[in-house]
Amino acid sequence: MTKIFSHRFPHPEPVQKRLKLLPVFLPFAGCPSRCVFCDQHAQTGLGGLRLEDALEALRDRLAREDGGAFGLGFFGGTFTGLSLAWQERFLELASRFAGPGGLVHLRVSTRPDRVDAESLRRLRGSGVSMIELGVQSFSSAVLATSGRGYDGAVAAGACDMVRAAGLELGIQLLPGLPGHDAPLWREDVRRTLALAPDVVRIYPCVVVRGTGLAALYDRGEYAPWPLETAVQESGRAVLDFWQAGVRVIRLGLAGEPGLLERLLAGPWHPAFGNMARSLALRLYLEERLSGLAGRVSRIFLPSRCGGELWGHGRDNVEALARLGIVRENVNFWSETDIAVELEE
Numbered sequence: 001m002t003k004i005f006s007h008r009f010p011h012p013e014p015v016q017k018r019l020k021l022l023p024v025f026l027p028f029a030g031c032p033s034r035c036v037f038c039d040q041h042a043q044t045g046l047g048g049l050r051l052e053d054a055l056e057a058l059r060d061r062l063a064r065e066d067g068g069a070f071g072l073g074f075f076g077g078t079f080t081g082l083s084l085a086w087q088e089r090f091l092e093l094a095s096r097f098a099g100p101g102g103l104v105h106l107r108v109s110t111r112p113d114r115v116d117a118e119s120l121r122r123l124r125g126s127g128v129s130m131i132e133l134g135v136q137s138f139s140s141a142v143l144a145t146s147g148r149g150y151d152g153a154v155a156a157g158a159c160d161m162v163r164a165a166g167l168e169l170g171i172q173l174l175p176g177l178p179g180h181d182a183p184l185w186r187e188d189v190r191r192t193l194a195l196a197p198d199v200v201r202i203y204p205c206v207v208v209r210g211t212g213l214a215a216l217y218d219r220g221e222y223a224p225w226p227l228e229t230a231v232q233e234s235g236r237a238v239l240d241f242w243q244a245g246v247r248v249i250r251l252g253l254a255g256e257p258g259l260l261e262r263l264l265a266g267p268w269h270p271a272f273g274n275m276a277r278s279l280a281l282r283l284y285l286e287e288r289l290s291g292l293a294g295r296v297s298r299i300f301l302p303s304r305c306g307g308e309l310w311g312h313g314r315d316n317v318e319a320l321a322r323l324g325i326v327r328e329n330v331n332f333w334s335e336t337d338i339a340v341e342l343e344e
C-alpha cells in the first residue's frame, strides 16, 4: 500500500507591510559629490529639480491624499546633506499630514557618512521612522575604488547608530561595483544580516552614460557583472534575507525611460526582480525537499507564487523536476504555507 507523508512549511518571504509609500525624489540634493556609478536624473526621470519646486509638488501631492494611511519617503539624494533649514521645511510639511488615517510612516535615504547620533535624534523627533542607508558595500577596498569616501567601519557604524536612535533601518546594496566580486558580495550579505535591517534594496551595478563608471568602462577598466551572475548572487541573497526575516523591497533599478536611454552595459533586465525571487524560491524548495524520503505526489503553494515557481523563461523547470515537482502535481491555494505530499 502506498504511504503518504505530508510536510507543511512556511513560504520564506516575510510578510510585506501593505502600505502605500509616496516617493519624493530629490535628485542629488545634499550629495557631497557625484558617485562614480550614479545618475539620479536618469534613475528618477527628473532633471535638475529645484528644492522649491519639489516642496511645492509635495504640498500639492499631500493635499490630494484621500484619507487612507500612507507612508512617505525622500529618495534620490542625501537627505541629511541638505541644509537644516531645507530638511525642516520638508519634514514640517510632512508632519502636517501625520496621524492615523494619514501619514503613518516617514523615511529618508542618505549616506552612511552623513548621519550622527544628533542628526538621527533630530530626525526621529521630526517624525522620521526609517533611515535607508546607501551602504552599497561594506568592503573598504570596494568603497575606496568607487570613490564613496567612507569605509566599511563607517558604514556598519552608521547602521548601528540608526538602530541605537530607535529608528527602523534600511540598507541599500550595490553588487558589482569596481573590484567587487561574488565572495565580497557574499561577505556584504553576511554583514548586512548581522546588522538585522528591516528592509534591504539590491541594485546590481549598471553603467550609465555620462557617469564616472562609464568612463572606466570605455577605457576597459571596469566590467559589470553578467546578468547571470547578478541573478544568481541576488537570488541567493534574497533567500538569506527572507529566512532572517528581512524584507527585500527592491531588486534592480526601475526601468525609467531616461535610464534605459543611457544604459551602456550591465545586468539590467525588466524582469530582474522576478528572476532573483524565482531563484530564491527554487533554492528554498531544494533546501526543504532534497533528501526527504519519498516522491512528491502533490505540492500546494501560495497563489502569489504562481508567477515565480517556474522561473523567468522557465529557468526553474529542470531543477524542480529533479525534486519531483512537475506541472501535473502543482496546486496553488489561498493558504500562505507550502504543503507537500510525498508517497513512498
Ligand code: SF4
Pocket (backbone or CB within 6 Å): 028, 031, 032, 033, 034, 035, 038, 039, 040, 076, 077, 078, 111, 134
Ligand atoms: S549614490 Fe547617493 S550620494 Fe552618491 S551621488 Fe547618488 S544619490 Fe548622491
